[in-house]
Amino acid sequence: xxxxxxxxxxxxVGIRNHVLVFxxxxxxxxxxxxxxxxxxxxxxxxxxxxxxxxGEEKAKxxxxxVGICGHGNVASVLLVANxxxxxxxxxxxxxxxxxxxxxxxxxxxxxxGTPGCIEKGTKIAAKMVEEAAKIKKESIPLSELMLGCxxxxxxxxxxxxxxxxxxxxxxxxxxxxxxxxxxxxxxxxGCEEVLANRALNDKVAKDIYxxxxxxxxxxxxxxxxxxxxxxxxxxxxxxxSSIEEKSLGCIRKGGxxxxxxxVKYGETPVQKGCIIMDATxxxxxxxxxxxxxxxxxxxxxTGRGTPVGSPIGPVIKVSTNSVLYxxxxxxxxxxxxxxxxxxxxxxxxxxxxxxxxxxxxxxxxSKAEALGHHEFDIHFDMDV
Amino acid sequence: MKPxxxxxxxxxxxxxxxQDLSVGDKVTVSLEGTxxxxxxxxxxxxxxxxxxxxxxxxxxxxxYGASIGLATEQIMTGRHVHVHxxxxxxxxxxx
Numbered sequence: 001x002x003x004x005x006x007x008x009x010x011x012x013v014g015i016r017n018h019v020l021v022f023x024x025x026x027x028x029x030x031x032x033x034x035x036x037x038x039x040x041x042x043x044x045x046x047x048x049x050x051x052x053x054x055g056e057e058k059a060k061x062x063x064x065x066v067g068i069c070g071h072g073n074v075a076s077v078l079l080v081a082n083x084x085x086x087x088x089x090x091x092x093x094x095x096x097x098x099x100x101x102x103x104x105x106x107x108x109x110x111x112x113g114t115p116g117c118i119e120k121g122t123k124i125a126a127k128m129v130e131e132a133a134k135i136k137k138e139s140i141p142l143s144e145l146m147l148g149c150x151x152x153x154x155x156x157x158x159x160x161x162x163x164x165x166x167x168x169x170x171x172x173x174x175x176x177x178x179x180x181x182x183x184x185x186x187x188x189x190g191c192e193e194v195l196a197n198r199a200l201n202d203k204v205a206k207d208i209y210x211x212x213x214x215x216x217x218x219x220x221x222x223x224x225x226x227x228x229x230x231x232x233x234x235x236x237x238x239x240x241s242s243i244e245e246k247s248l249g250c251i252r253k254g255g256x257x258x259x260x261x262x263v264k265y266g267e268t269p270v271q272k273g274c275i276i277m278d279a280t281x282x283x284x285x286x287x288x289x290x291x292x293x294x295x296x297x298x299x300x301x302t303g304r305g306t307p308v309g310s311p312i313g314p315v316i317k318v319s320t321n322s323v324l325y326x327x328x329x330x331x332x333x334x335x336x337x338x339x340x341x342x343x344x345x346x347x348x349x350x351x352x353x354x355x356x357x358x359x360x361x362x363x364x365x366s367k368a369e370a371l372g373h374h375e376f377d378i379h380f381d382m383d384v
Numbered sequence: 385m386k387p388x389x390x391x392x393x394x395x396x397x398x399x400x401x402x403q404d405l406s407v408g409d410k411v412t413v414s415l416e417g418t419x420x421x422x423x424x425x426x427x428x429x430x431x432x433x434x435x436x437x438x439x440x441x442x443x444x445x446x447x448y449g450a451s452i453g454l455a456t457e458q459i460m461t462g463r464h465v466h467v468h469x470x471x472x473x474x475x476x477x478x479x
Binding site for chain 2: 156159160161164189190191194236238239241242243244248252256339340341342345346347
């Protein structure tokens with residue numbers, strides 16, 4: 001199968017043609033927003049990072065920013081620097097140069113403070129929008145599409161309806177030669193063997209064990225009993241009998257195929273197929289990481305409901321139950337609660353999710369996009 | 385018709401109730417051409433599991449196509465499967 005998308009000089013493909021206004025640091029975030037709001041056709045992604053980072057956390061933030069700015073859904077990017085931040089614009093532009101991603105840079109400190117920076121940035125962004133409009137869509141095989149699989153605000157139905165259905169959609173995309181990434185490492189505890197048994201080779205199996213061990217060690221450092229107390233009394237009352245069962249319900253969203261690679265937060269995989277990302281379970285920061293890795297679209301299952309979207313790509317919402325669907329219909333793209341109602345099956349909802357992913361790849365807006373949601377944040381640890 | 389329970393993987397030996405089930409209820413689950421009808425032998429609350437076949441002691445309880453723990457006693461078809469007759473194999477520093 002194919003979709004109509006954009007081919008970039010970088011070799012990446014896109015399903016959106018965004019001109020992105022991106023602050024290199026939290027200090028210039030509002031200036032970036034003001035520029036974007038003056039130029040129709042641009043999007044902005046503001047965040048709390050860009051300064052105070054050292055070591056591995058600095059590398060992680062830069063990797064994530066480069067992944068977002070060089071994303072296939074982004075036609076060009078205007079970086080808005082403050083000037084003295086740790087993440088100097090050159091750290092990003094050097095990487096954008098390597099892949100041929102169009103960019104420009106403005107600086108609050110160098111371009112006349114807030115008004116001067118806005119004036120200069122607005123002109124550049126307007127020109128970028130004109131240039132982006134000239135880019136034509138072309139046919140691209142689904143094998144080049146990357147799907148991010150996420151669950152948040154879970155309920156007793158998550159592991160029974162929406163997550164297994166999303167897994168079926170992920171398997172379908174992978175059968176087309178495409179890629180699906182799932183993360184939220186803390187929710188993989190108890191599934192080590194199951195996941196390792198699906199690993200492409202010993203290296204991937206070891207990476208799976210290491211990632212889950214690290215997540216457990218992080219929890220232990222926080223003085224938290226993450227295994228002994230699982231499943232919680234509330235979980236048990238709801239019918240969950242073991243941590244294996246709880247975690248299997250989470251990881252099922254990534255489908256059931258061979259796991260070809262484990263990547264770090266925001267890291268782009270070199271493999272296709274089913275990828276594990278070792279990343280946080282915090283929804284918006286996880287979305288950012290999946291997008292930075294190259295995911296074009298995210299499918300987000302939810303039992304309690306969430307409105308979040310992304311400035312970079314469509315976020316498709318799947319409700320796990322019909323009560324939520326009824327309450328938050330304007331935010332929900334697919335209702336997996338239809339399985340409970342007898343109107344759908346895992347297979348039919350899996351197909352519906354897959355079809356929605358393809359439709360969004362072809363330009364259809366997800367509900368979160370149409371409503372103007374563009375939540376964005378980068379995860380980093382400031383303790384180091 | 386609203387399904388009374390769901391089977392997630394054809395390798396599973398338990399299904400999960402979509403509604404409160406009572407002794408004597410006949411519950412059919414189907415997936416990918418597999419169809420299993422079970423007579424409920426014990427009241428099963430919504431969200432809880434029942435055995436689709438007899439599960440011997442120390443045999444794995446299968447859900448999502450994987451073991452979610454081992455039976456700690458023989459579990460007969462239609463009976464409630466939960467922490468009272470199965471246990472996790474994970475995080476057991478005591479074993």
